[in-house]
Amino acid sequence: MYEPKIIAFFCNWCTYTAADLAGVSRMKYAPNVRIVRVMCSGRVDPELVIKAFDLGADGVLIGGCHPGDCHYQNGNHKTLRRSVLLKKLLPQLGIEPERLRLEWISASEGEKVSRVCNEFTEEIRKLGPLKREVKNAG
Amino acid sequence: MPDKPWVAFYWCASCGGCEEAVVDIAEKILDVVQAVNIGFWPVAMDFKKEDVEKKPDGFFVASFINGAVRTSEQEEMVKLLRKKSQLIFAFGSCSHLGGIPGLANLYSKEEILSYAYRESPSTENPQGTIPRTSWKENGYSLDLPEFYDRVFTLNQVIDVDYYIPGCAPPPDIVMGAFEALLKGELPEKGSVLSPNKALCSTCPLNETKPDRLLIKDLKRPHEVEIDPEKCYLLQGLLCMGPATRTGCGERCIRVGMPCRGCFGPLDNALDQGLSMLSAMASILDFSPEEQAQLEEVLRACPDPAGSLYRFSLPRSILKGKIRRE
Numbered sequence: 001m002y003e004p005k006i007i008a009f010f011c012n013w014c015t016y017t018a019a020d021l022a023g024v025s026r027m028k029y030a031p032n033v034r035i036v037r038v039m040c041s042g043r044v045d046p047e048l049v050i051k052a053f054d055l056g057a058d059g060v061l062i063g064g065c066h067p068g069d070c071h072y073q074n075g076n077h078k079t080l081r082r083s084v085l086l087k088k089l090l091p092q093l094g095i096e097p098e099r100l101r102l103e104w105i106s107a108s109e110g111e112k113v114s115r116v117c118n119e120f121t122e123e124i125r126k127l128g129p130l131k132r133e134v135k136n137a138g
Numbered sequence: 139m140p141d142k143p144w145v146a147f148y149w150c151a152s153c154g155g156c157e158e159a160v161v162d163i164a165e166k167i168l169d170v171v172q173a174v175n176i177g178f179w180p181v182a183m184d185f186k187k188e189d190v191e192k193k194p195d196g197f198f199v200a201s202f203i204n205g206a207v208r209t210s211e212q213e214e215m216v217k218l219l220r221k222k223s224q225l226i227f228a229f230g231s232c233s234h235l236g237g238i239p240g241l242a243n244l245y246s247k248e249e250i251l252s253y254a255y256r257e258s259p260s261t262e263n264p265q266g267t268i269p270r271t272s273w274k275e276n277g278y279s280l281d282l283p284e285f286y287d288r289v290f291t292l293n294q295v296i297d298v299d300y301y302i303p304g305c306a307p308p309p310d311i312v313m314g315a316f317e318a319l320l321k322g323e324l325p326e327k328g329s330v331l332s333p334n335k336a337l338c339s340t341c342p343l344n345e346t347k348p349d350r351l352l353i354k355d356l357k358r359p360h361e362v363e364i365d366p367e368k369c370y371l372l373q374g375l376l377c378m379g380p381a382t383r384t385g386c387g388e389r390c391i392r393v394g395m396p397c398r399g400c401f402g403p404l405d406n407a408l409d410q411g412l413s414m415l416s417a418m419a420s421i422l423d424f425s426p427e428e429q430a431q432l433e434e435v436l437r438a439c440p441d442p443a444g445s446l447y448r449f450s451l452p453r454s455i456l457k458g459k460i461r462r463e
């Protein structure tokens with residue numbers, strides 16, 4: 001069966017801690033998600049998202065604190081606006097906007113990490129692989 | 139003529155504006171032709187490909203190549219010039235970044251040929267003929283260059299030494315490059331010959347920008363009467379200044395047009411369009427509760443790829459639309 005490759009950027013203060021909680025609570029979730037810890041979801045430059053797709057990710061998941069809870073006050077507000085803008089650009093670049101997902105997951109929501117990772121993996125599985133065909137001149 | 143160095147000019151997928159840019163240096167061109175011999179310049183002089191082939195390798199001190207690379211003929215010519223030249227200058231946005239022709243990377247070769255030769259409203263082509271690379275008729279065979287699947291920047295095809303940015307490059311940047319070459323004062327290989335600073339840092343309207351630039355609305359240039367004395371971003375216009383390098387003399391800004399980004403990204407940016415997207419996300423003043431309003435406002439930007447990557451799509455991370463196998 002096709003196994004999607006998913007890159008997740010989780011913020012240090014909420015979602016990554018929640019992923020930790022999911023781990024120590026021995027919750028199971030899809031192993032398709034590769035987590036990258038960042039200090040804030042606001043650190044996730046659009047270049048990182050597109051680079052992930054370019055290098056073979058089939059989906060990109062960004063996890064941050066709930067609005068109002070950001071350790072840096074409003075980093076996640078910027079993340080939200082970037083994701084809205086990116087989702088508008090992605091179709092023109094041949095990427096379904098559903099391949100990018102933004103979720104607010106607080107440090108206590110280990111169960112949400114597991115649920116979101118499972119859901120997203122299944123969604124991407126349905127969309128199928130995102131493969132690049134690279135041709136050089138000549 | 140013996141001691142003067144030889145230079146070459148060539149054009150690929152471009153509009154011809156870069157050829158104009160060479161003569162735009164006006165009477166200073168006389169200084170240039172006094173200092174160098176021009177050995178190849180198809181748009182202005184009658185030299186042929188064989189003339190270049192006959193020269194020894196490294197014969198030209200420099201070749202100035204404008205235009206992106208889209209066909210096998212262009213590829214062949216730039217590879218030939220690479221062999222015959224000591225230095226290659228990518229001249230203008232198209233060879234530097236892909237330029238306007240680079241936006242074709244949002245479509246496949248098949249889509250482009252089919253639209254241009256069959257579907258467009260002005261096309262009359264009942265037999266549905268589409269160009270082929272070779273054709274035999276009465277024992278004669280005809281060949282055409284191949285139209286590639288993608289538009290390439292010059293440095294995706296050959297090794298490039300320097301980049302002269304701009305659509306078209308302004309006279310002082312062109313002259314600066316010629317002078318640096320003639321005086322042997324060229325910077326490090328791979329440099330873009332304009333300052334590595336954002337356009338905003340030299341923009342005459344920068345003073346009108348508040349400390350925190352925040353906007354609630356986006357507009358398209360034809361929808362508003364633009365105030366030429368107020369930061370265009372503040373007026374809700376997509377001005378590429380924050381994500382574009384300076385050196386252009388703020389030509390567009392000074393005549394009431396927001397920057398379109400022809401000088402390309404700064405040295406440390408991987409992707410000009412995404413840098414700008416990120417900048418817009420910072421200045422669009424919408425809280426998480428106002429997401430629906432933000433989406434509504436974005437309707438003023440019906441073609442984000444075309445606006446953000448107007449000149450730089452082939453030089454972006456994805457280089458164009460992702461193709462499925």
